[in-house]
Amino acid sequence: MNILKLRKAEELIFRIIMFLATTVIILALCMIIYSILHKGLPSVSWSMISQLPKGGFYFGKEGGILNAILGSVYLASGATLLAFVLGLPVSLYINIHLHKRKKLVNGIRFMLDVMWGIPSIVYGAFGFSVMLFFGMRSSLLAGMLTVTLFILPIMIRAIDEIVKTVPSGLLEATLSLGSTKSETAYRVYFRQCISGITTALLLSFGRAIGDAASVLFTTGYTDNLPTSLAKPTATLPLAIFFQLSSPIEEVKARAYASAVILTVIILIISIISRITSRKYQKNKIK
Amino acid sequence: MALQVFHRTRILRSRIHSSWMTFALVFSLLLPVILGIGLYLKSASLLQEYSIWEILFSSKWKPLSGQFGMLPFIISSLWVTMIALLVAGPVCLLSAIHLTQYAKPIVLRIMHPVIDILAGIPSVIYGVWGVLVIVPFTADVIGPIFHKSITGYSILSGGIVLAVMIIPFILNILIEVFRTIPEELTEVTLSLGATRWMVVKHVLIKKAFPGIVSAFSLGLSRAFGETIAVLMVVGNVTHIPTGALQPGYPLPALIANNYGEMLSVPMYDSALMLAAFVLLVIVIMFNIVSRWMIHRLEKNI
Incomplete structure (x- = not known):
């Protein structure tokens, strides 16, 4: 009888520890979001979002980070588009042709x-190193291409996971009606998976807009708005990174505010992708 | 006649699509090879002067006098990733068992968005969080325990931030791994009078062991390549660290920190590209071995 009690006690202890482990993970997320919002929200203002850096910006004077916000949006949109043009055919190809x-x-x-x-x-x-090889300067285009390579595998695998779930009866049915494989791919499979593909696009966009290490070398940094693909561009993650390393308090506060903006963008993306993946689910042939 | 033209354009279009698809596929698959070759070519001029072992196992890093020993950075990387895994590993394992064996479906439904958001937060945000919370925590709480006054920018801070970053990654794989263990196996053991916990201890963990190891090593390789977040909290001092409370200087941070000045010093860019090449090779090797182990596990059960 005693050993049974011992076993029960052991199970109980471990259940508590396991429950705590799960709680710790949830708490970690809450703590990250709380600490970013708590520190950054007081410094978020409309001028911060709508203005370019003005003279003395990096000494704590007036201005905003519109250059970095727009730069990041351009960069991430371009890279997501390019990765989509390359990635969608690959995921369709491996599920239909192969x-x-x-x-x-x-x-x-x-x-x-x-x-x-x-x-x-x-x-x-x-x-x-490719940029140096071709004698290019750091530019929006170079950053876009680098980020495209970085998100390409993510894009392909995310779309592939969705296309994989389409029943193969659909492939057989359309082929037997005389459609070519590419027609099946783009007209039937694509529409079937539209919700999943939207989620994949959003996922890749989120990755592209948040990554700093790949654009650190390639896009450069500037206070101007991005006007051409060949010019350097500011990006949001780098804006946070550079401003945080400043010793001046006002500039640091602005780094926290920029972090709030980036976090909010990421949260919005993740909420939209949850909604879209539910919304289109009901139109799907199962 | 019109119909024939119609069919011909359809077939033509199909061919164009197919060839674009094939091109895209080949391009995507060749990408790691292109990456490897590109980085290798850039680092070749350094490798002509020194042997690879000389670079990897020398601790003298003085680019201005042409000494490129990477040992301090490699050791720092190992420290940071090991601490990250020591923190994240047990938490993920316990939580994955809880979620797959004990928890009600609603808990899993809460956890899915939590994992997704944690995985989606950019590394620079983790870095800001590290500077705001973890660095003061190590300085004010952990430091005094060991009677040391430290700034908090240390290997330990880097490890903790990294741990939180790889948690969603490891947890996701572990949940998948535990799902592949067939229900019958656990049900049979339960019917023999074992408690749930005994099932977990004697059946589940044993069966899923290769999967657990691979999940951990995938997390390790992810931590190994993380750049910005670690760079922001780890202190970046070039020396061979001997304790977790000292500052460190991991390999990715080295690359990211010096890109500005590397062009003016001879061989400096080659050295940094070699660092990137080493990073690429290590991460790919880790990934291939552990993904292959997971693949085997899924096939065998």
């Missing part, structure tokens, strides 16, 4: 998963 070659497809997925693990600083260093 439908029967399971081993090959598994190998490709394996490779893509491995590529997902490559750190962004490596992409950044690579982008930088």
Whole structure:
């Protein structure tokens, strides 16, 4: 009888520890968001979002970080678009054209998963050396291309996970009606997966806008608005990074405020992607 | 006639699509190879002067006098990643068991967005959080325990920030791994009179062991390459650290910190590209081995 009690006690103790572990994870998230908002919100103002840095900005004078916000949005949109143009065909191809070659497809997925693990600083260093090779200066375009490479595996695997769930009966049915494989891919599969693809786009966009290490080398930094692909551009993560390393309190406060802006953008993206993935779910053929 | 033209354009369009698809696929798969070759070529001029072992195991880092020993950075990287794994590993394992074996479905439904958001927060935000919370915490709470006055910018702070960053990553894989263990296995053991915890201890952990190891090593490789967040809290002092409360200077931070000045010093850029190359090779190796182990586990059960 005693050993049974002992076992029960052991189970109880471990259940409490496990419960605590889960709670710690939730608390960590709450603490991160709380500490960023708590420190940054007082310094967020409309002029911060709507103005360019003015003279003496980096000594705590007036101005905002519109250059970094717009720069980041341009950069992330461009990179997401390019990665989509390259990534969507790949995910459709491995699920439709290579439908029967399971081993090959598994190998490709394996490779893509491995590529997902490559750190962004490596992409950044690579982008930088290619840039030097072609004699390019740091620019919006160079940053965009580097970030495209960085989010490409994420994009492909995210779309692939959705396309994978389409029943293969749909492929057989459309092919038997005489459609070509690419018509099946873009007209049938694409529409079936539209919600998942939106989520994949948002996921990649979030990655692109938040990454600092890959743009550190390639986009440079400027106080002007991005007007051309060939010019350097400010980005939000770097704006936070540079301002935080300043010894002046006002500039630091602005770094915290910029962190709030970036966090809010990321949170909005994640909420939208949750909503879209639910909303379109009901139109799907299962 | 019109119909024929129609069909011909359809077939043509299909061919164009197919060739673009093939190109995109080949390009994506060649990407790591291109990365590797590009970085290797850039670091080749350094490798002509020194042997790779000389660079990896020498502790003298003086770019101005042409000495590029990377040992301090490699050791710092190992310290930071090990601490991150020591903190994140147990938490993830316990939480994954809780979520898959004990918790009600609603808890999992709460945890999914939590994991997603944690994974989506940019590393620079983790860095700001580290500066705001973790650095003062190590300086004011951990430091006095060991009777040391420290700034808080230390390997320990870097490790803790990294731990939180890799938690969603490891937890996700662990939940997947535990899901692949068939229900029958646990049900049989339960029917023999074992408690849930005995099932976990004697069946689940044993069966999922390769998966757990791979999840940890994937987390390790992710931590190894993290740059900005670590850079912001770790202190960046070039020396071989001997304790967790000392500042460190991990490999990715080295690359990120010196890109501005590297062009003016001979061989400096080669050295940094070599650092990136080393990072790439280590991460890819870790990933291949652990992904392969997970793949095997899924196939065998």
